[in-house]
Amino acid sequence: MTAVETEALTRFYGDLCAVRDLSLSVDGEIFGLLGPNGSGKTTTVKILTTLLRPSSGSARICGLDVVRNGSAVRERISYVPQEMAVDVRLTGRENVLLFARLYGVPGPRDRTDEALSLMGLSDRADDRTATYSGGMRRRLELAQALVHEPEVLFLDEPTIGLDVAARMRIWEHITSLRHDGVTVFVTTHYMDEADRVCDRVAFLDRGSIVALGSPASLKASVPGETVAARITGDFTPREIPGVTFMGRRGDLLTFAAPPGREGLDLIQRELDRQGIPVHEIGRREPTLDDVFIRSVGSQDPAMPFDDHRFRLILRRRG
Amino acid sequence: MRRLLAYVGRDLTRWVRGRVALVSHLVMPAAWLIFVGLALPIRFTDHYLDFITPGILVLTVLSTSLQGGGLLMFDKVLGFLNKFLALPAPRESILFGKILFITLRGAIQATIVLVIAVLIGASLYSPAQYAFMYLILFLFGALFSAAATTVALYLDDHDSYAAFNTMISMPLFFTSSALMPYSAMPGWLRAIAAVNPLSIAIDGMRAVTAGGMPLAPVGILCILIAGVLAVCLHVFRHVTV
Numbered sequence: 001m002t003a004v005e006t007e008a009l010t011r012f013y014g015d016l017c018a019v020r021d022l023s024l025s026v027d028g029e030i031f032g033l034l035g036p037n038g039s040g041k042t043t044t045v046k047i048l049t050t051l052l053r054p055s056s057g058s059a060r061i062c063g064l065d066v067v068r069n070g071s072a073v074r075e076r077i078s079y080v081p082q083e084m085a086v087d088v089r090l091t092g093r094e095n096v097l098l099f100a101r102l103y104g105v106p107g108p109r110d111r112t113d114e115a116l117s118l119m120g121l122s123d124r125a126d127d128r129t130a131t132y133s134g135g136m137r138r139r140l141e142l143a144q145a146l147v148h149e150p151e152v153l154f155l156d157e158p159t160i161g162l163d164v165a166a167r168m169r170i171w172e173h174i175t176s177l178r179h180d181g182v183t184v185f186v187t188t189h190y191m192d193e194a195d196r197v198c199d200r201v202a203f204l205d206r207g208s209i210v211a212l213g214s215p216a217s218l219k220a221s222v223p224g225e226t227v228a229a230r231i232t233g234d235f236t237p238r239e240i241p242g243v244t245f246m247g248r249r250g251d252l253l254t255f256a257a258p259p260g261r262e263g264l265d266l267i268q269r270e271l272d273r274q275g276i277p278v279h280e281i282g283r284r285e286p287t288l289d290d291v292f293i294r295s296v297g298s299q300d301p302a303m304p305f306d307d308h309r310f311r312l313i314l315r316r317r318g
Numbered sequence: 319m320r321r322l323l324a325y326v327g328r329d330l331t332r333w334v335r336g337r338v339a340l341v342s343h344l345v346m347p348a349a350w351l352i353f354v355g356l357a358l359p360i361r362f363t364d365h366y367l368d369f370i371t372p373g374i375l376v377l378t379v380l381s382t383s384l385q386g387g388g389l390l391m392f393d394k395v396l397g398f399l400n401k402f403l404a405l406p407a408p409r410e411s412i413l414f415g416k417i418l419f420i421t422l423r424g425a426i427q428a429t430i431v432l433v434i435a436v437l438i439g440a441s442l443y444s445p446a447q448y449a450f451m452y453l454i455l456f457l458f459g460a461l462f463s464a465a466a467t468t469v470a471l472y473l474d475d476h477d478s479y480a481a482f483n484t485m486i487s488m489p490l491f492f493t494s495s496a497l498m499p500y501s502a503m504p505g506w507l508r509a510i511a512a513v514n515p516l517s518i519a520i521d522g523m524r525a526v527t528a529g530g531m532p533l534a535p536v537g538i539l540c541i542l543i544a545g546v547l548a549v550c551l552h553v554f555r556h557v558t559v
Contacts, residue, residue, distance in 0.1 A: 049404045051558075071406055079404035083397025087328065089335040101324040102405050144401075 001063045003027045003152045003183035004048060008057035011043050011207075018043040020207040021057070030174060030184040032194040034292065035204035041187035042082070044204070045156050048185065049079040062151055078145035082157035086137050086144075088130035092121055095129060096143045103148035115143040119173060135166025142173060153177065155186040159193060171197045191288040195219075203292050210295040215288055222286035222294060227255045227264050229271060230280040238274075240266050247293035254290055257283075321407040325415030326422070329389070333423060343385065347378040347431045354497075356438060362502050371435045372523035373496025375451070376516055378431045379424035379459045380490065384483045386420030387466025388476055394557075395476070403558055413467070413554045420463035421456060428455050443527060450526045457539040458519040461546060468550040471557050495520050515542065 004026040011019040019040040024031075033041050046052040048059055050070040059066045061073045086095050096115055100108035116125050119139040124132070129140060138158060145153060158174070159167040167190075174184055175197060188194055194201050195215045203211040211218055223244075230251055237245040243263050244256040257263025264283055271278050333339065351374050355367040363369050390413070393399045402412050436442060443451075470479045493507065494516035500508050511517050522535030 046400075051400055051403055071408075074404060074406040077404070079401065081397050081400045083400075085397035085401060087332060087398075089332045090328070094331065098324060098328050099405075102321055102402070102407050104320065104407070 002060070004031070004059075004061060004185055006048075006057065006059040009044070009047060009054050009059055010056045011040075011047060011052065012055045017207050019047070019054075022207075022209060024202065024209075024212075026183060026185060026200075028178075028181065028183055029199035030178050030186065030197055032198035032201040033185070033187045033204055034189065034191060034194055034201050034288070036189060039204040040207040041189075041204055042156055043207075045079070045154050045185070045187055049077060049154050050074060051079075076151045077154060078148070078150040078152075079154045080138075080141045080145050080156065080158060082160055084134070084137055084141065084161075086129045086132070086140055088128065090129060091126050092116065092129055092132065092136075092140050092143075093125040095140055096147055099144040100147045105148050108147075111147050112143075115147045118146065119143040120169075133166070134162050135169060138162060138166070138170055139173065142170070146177070150182065152183045152185060155184065157187055157189070159188065159190060167193065191292065195288045201288070203295050205296040211291055218288065218291045219286045222256060222290050224256050224258045224263070225283055226286045226290050227257045227267050227281065227283050229253045229255075229267065229278055231271065231276050231278050233276050235271070235276055236274060238270060240270050243267060246290065247296075249289075249293060251279075254293055256290075256294075319411075322411040322415045322418065325402075325412060326419045329416070329419040330422070333419075343378070343382050343427055344430055346381065347374050347427075348434055350374050350377065351431065351435055352438065355435075362499060365441070367435065367438065367440050368527070369499075369524075370497065371432070371440050372451075372520050372527070373491075373494070373516075374435070375428045375431055375455060375523070376458060376494075376519050377491055377496065378428045379455050380462055380516065381487060382424040382427055383420055383459055383462035384466050384487055386416075386423065386463050387468075387470040387483070388479050389420065390416050390467050391470040391474065391476060391479060394471075394474075399558070409558060410551065410554070413551065416467060417460060417463045417550075420467075421459035424459040424463070425452065425456055441527075447526050447529075450531070451523050454519050454522045454526070454532075454536065454539070457536065457543060458515070461515065461539060461543045464543065464546045464550045468546065468553050471550075471553050474557070490514065490516055515539075 002025055004024065006022050006024045009019055009022040010017070022044060033044060035041055043052065047054050048061065048066060050066050050073050053067055062076050064072045064076070066073050087098075090098070093112060093116065096112045097108060100112050105111050113122070116122050119142055121136065121139060121143060124136065129137060132140065155174070159170050162170065171193060174186065178184055186198070198215060200212070200214050201218070202209050231253060232251060235248065235253055242258050243266055246254045246256055248254075255263070255267055257267065264281065268278070268281060351367070351371070355370045355374070358366060360366040390399070393402070399412070403409055469482060473479050473482065493510045494514045495511050496516065500511065503511060518535045518538055522532040525532035525535075
């Protein structure tokens with residue numbers, strides 16, 4: 001039975017299409033849904049966790065339809081939203097025990113102890129969570145999610161706002177869950193973290209999948225090597241033999257160039273000719289960032305910031 | 319039911335540990351009892367404290383119910399509601415748990431106010447009379463916590479809800495039979511007070527203290543609760559999925 005399966009999943013907010021024709025099949029892996037803010041990641045997760053109905057298309061969790069068998073789906077999943085909501089007046093143990101009782105697991109106290117120790121929180125379990133750090137609160141939420149041994153775990157931006165050490169620890173825990181047979185469906189906009197941890201990733205842009213595959217295969221699809229240049233001012237893409245301009249993000253330009261020193265020199269010369277100050281230029285292996293920029297083109301939106309659209313997304317997510 | 323009680327337990331623990339809120343809702347009813355109940359020169363009764371106590375008990379439950387209306391909205395704003403909605407437990411248990419908690423909290427605070435009233439000289443009644451009074455307070459609390467939760471979910475913004483709360487609580491209290499008997503009211507106020515749901519609870523409790531069995535107010539409160547709960551459930555389902 002496939003853990004997560006969607007067919008032409010689509011969701012509109014009014015006339016705004018947040019998710020468009022999404023078809024996915026995820027099973028026994030850590031699956032990363034990547035993309036910028038507002039690309040439809042959270043909407044997708046909310047549909048899969050039965051918090052939102054799709055406008056059209058269908059989604060199944062362990063073979064069960066998310067609309068028709070909502071409560072059976074919820075028996076098999078856990079969901080950790082990005083807001084980080086733990087009751088600060090309760091202790092860590094009380095927070096987890098609450099969820100054990102709400103899930104109705106047998107032996108809630110023992111299961112709570114197990115989940116807390118799995119997340120390395122046993123020694124602080126009886127402290128109020130008001131005293132917990134951000135990373136500990138996130139691990140506490142993971143303990144809440146794991147107390148009923150879900151088949152599929154949905155994590156929405158699990159490392160957002162955490163320091164580097166806390167992030168690494170969260171990902172270690174997530175990786176060990178996969179080894180225990182849990183399918184993990186995670187959204188993030190940290191490409192480097194997804195690259196290290198996810199078995200497969202999908203890039204979402206304005207609600208549609210623009211690339212899908214293992215990080216290694218996606219990176220291999222970027223031809224040659226990447227040249228990145230940090231500049232100030234405008235850059236006008238021009239024909240450079242053998243070199244493809246892939247896009248611009250902030251002050252960073254990326255090019256695909258044939259292996260070797262030659263491509264870099266050509267690019268350097270072109271930038272000099274345009275009179276652009278170059279702060280930094282260098283060759284590197286392609287990263288998921290490059291894959292993403294290649295898939296969606298420039299990430300600076302051509303459209304002006306749409307306040308109405310932004311508010312609509314925020315409100316629907318709340 | 320077990321799940322519903324788990325939600326109630328969570329809210330009770332959070333409430334008891336938030337020391338300021340524990341006391342702040344008691345200050346106003348206690349002040350009414352002491353400064354109005356004891357000090358106001360009144361001609362229509364020689365024991366004004368006994369007359370006003372049912373009104374103050376209802377005021378206590380009213381203010382905690384209205385304040386409690388915002389709790390579910392805060393769970394929504396802070397992300398708790400989404401976590402709860404993704405659980406296999408019946409989603410309605412979130413709503414009913416919240417209403418039960420707010421009602422229980424109102425009953426606990428009313429008990430403290432009642433103790434203060436007795437300490438400063440209110441009459442004591444029989445256990446059966448107290449049981450009946452609590453039944454009325456409980457129904458009244460359920461009615462207003464369901465109504466307040468509905469409004470808060472509908473408004474979906476705590477500033478608007480706080481404004482609504484301030485706007486209705488005092489007018490509701492002053493246009494009820496809490497402070498004076500119908501015979502002492504001007505005609506226009508008597509007309510409003512007669513249909514004010516606070517008066518239904520207050521008059522019912524006064525009938526209990528006079529030795530009666532006020533089944534009509536209990537029946538009316540039950541009918542009102544059924545109506546408000548139906549609307550509340552509809553709004554809850556609408557805002558959740």
